[in-house]
Amino acid sequence: MSKFNSLEDHATRRFRLAGKAYLEGGDPFFAPVDTLRREAAASGRRFVSFANYDYLGLSTHPEVKRAAAEALEAQGVGALASRLVGGQRSLHTELEQDISRFLGVESTLVLVSGYLANVTTISHLLGSRDALFIDELSHNSIVSGSKGAVAQTVTFRHNDFDHLDFLLRERRERYRNVLIVVESLYSMDGDVADLERLIELKERHNVWLMVDEAHSVGVLGDTGRGLCEFAGVDPARVDLIVGTLSKSLASCGGFVAAKSAVVEWMRYTLPGFVYSVGLSPVICAAASAALRLAQEESWRVKRLRENAEAFVALAHEAGLDTGPAIGRGVAPILFPDSFETLAASQHLLENGFYVPPIIQIGVPKDQPRLRFFISAAHTREDVKGVIDCLAARAAVAKERPAAAAGAALAP
Template sequence: MAHRINSLADYATKRFRLAGKAYLEEYNPFFVQTDSARQEAQAHGRNFVSFANYDYLGISGHPAVKAAAIGALEEFGVGALASRLVGGERSTHHLFEEKLAAFLGVESVLTLVSGYLTNVTTISHMMNTRDAIFLDELSHNSIISGAKAAAATSHFFHHNDLDHLESLLAQKRDSYRHVLLAVESLYSMDGDIVDLPRLVEIKERYNCWLLVDEAHSIGVLGQDGRGLCEHTGVDPAQIDIIVGTLSKTFASCGGFIAAKKPVADWLRYTLPGFVFSVGLSPVISAAASTALDIIQKDTWRIEKLRHNAELFIELAHEAGLDTGPAIGRGVVPILFADGLETVAASRHLMSHGYYVPPIFQIGVPKNQPRLRFFLSASHREEDIRGVINLLARHPAQPVVAAEPVSAAT
């Protein structure tokens, strides 16, 4: 008779152990209270630099963003109060969505309270039993969860391998009514990008819909920070669904869907994650809207981020560190041989005032642990040189020329 785990606590303990609890027995780099850590370091005359936060353009603490949030709090209060469909909207909702649509060059935008929820609810809502979803194997967990929640059939293609995608479509496209292709623009674990012009050509030739997750590329890619479409010269009208987040360059939280107006109107009345959830808090809308103003006004921030990321990857390569397929924009990983080595490197950096949590087992394959660096326009050159020098001198050296990642959650 098979052994049964009798309690949820026993089950959770077992799953936690399998997820890598042993790595954390001597040093736990997670759930660090970064604001307290920074204050403590400053009080003792030490430095604290985070490469773990995706405030790509350094806007989260901008005085105008804080002032806008405070103003909205005083005028509207804190909460959204209800579902926008059945409880009515705040004026801040429509104003921000129109402004964001104009920035992205799309017809319409719909905002939601969670970036993760945006992918889950959108993909599961769009695709039904006679449909199929073809998704990159390294897609973010929110995309994968959305595909699992859908009644449609899912097919994974090798990471950024559009030849493989084409071969799958050639074999299987005619078996389905509707087909959705789902990719990220700038991949959050590897820092590489999809070949969007070719992907658009494939989706048109095989009569598919295309969803592009621009969570890490808005404010990062393109001369004006408009994302992968601007970076690659693709008309946003050729993308059926663009999803994104407000938690990165918009210095806030929540998600958004950008699409043609008929699509957005349909989702506004039917999308479960929108209809059955509250809208953005006025405080959030005001902060994100002001951040968008700053992005468009302070274009030097985009160039500074680009400079910092390119410097980081240049110095890393000079030091013999493996950055995988990263193109040198907002996200750059340093790959290691095993989880223990990765944790040791993270601990070494933290002891010198650099916060870079390790990533292993959850989010990446077991054989591809890494330190993932989020670069920001607010990082100084001395911060970047300092952290690379520490890694280069660390006794547990990262592996060189590791194979590309082949699977992830």
């Protein structure tokens, strides 16, 4: 008989296996950012965060805060029920219409979580005679959605659409319906999917295509309308667009956009919508205000692009590895091992830059990194400063082995 393990014992063992040893020198996660920022300001020190995906710098915009405050005063905090059984607020419909117009799609449904939007949509669409094809570097919300689906899941190599084409040619006829799911801008690597190629594969193999635009709305395209604008593709050719309100729109929640008939069906059947509370009026108002400002203050998209391109260019000049990042919104800097990544993160924090390490969770174990979210609110001095800080540390690290070797050879 196996020994009984308490839930506490189980959790402790799993935590140790997941890499608790990395925290023994200090926990770089869950930092009280507001406190750190306040303390730095009070002492005249620098504190610049590259850990928050406020891509357009709208999270503290006076008009966003004013819209939230007015909604709070007029309608209170909570949505109070599922929209289906408890009724909805006019703000829900207004936000959905605003997103639809912005993206150039027929209809949109907003949910309380971007993560939930992927999980519930994927698991709801497919049956036992269907298949789901996903990128090997898909976000955990896509993977979780695949695990909740009764359909078969097939994984293709990251952004390798020749491989996807091969798999579809080999297996498409086995299934009734097939859904391809990709991300537009990948949140760990900062690279993008080839939408034109995906559209060609979708139409040739007669399958559905879902694009997760979480990190690309407000980022990709001349006016921030996402991967379709960036690639010059009509959004009507994409079956489903899923996104979030928590990044460029400075709020919280998710959305699913599609043809009107599809969204209307989901309004009455999608579990994550029907059986979950609606968005708070405060959240709706803030997101709507941010979306309006993103269009009125279009310079923010341009400044974000310039900052991100400068970040990647300066990193390359300094000999730092940004992987496949294209210089839009998010970019990693890769390190040889997790402990070096932790040390680099701590070095940045000591010099006024907050960039938590990405190790063990969310990326392959042999590809630890610091992930930088670039914002329109960052200055060129912020961007250059953080690269200079990392480059100086890297130069010192390179000198240490040479110095040690020289000492060992000395008489």
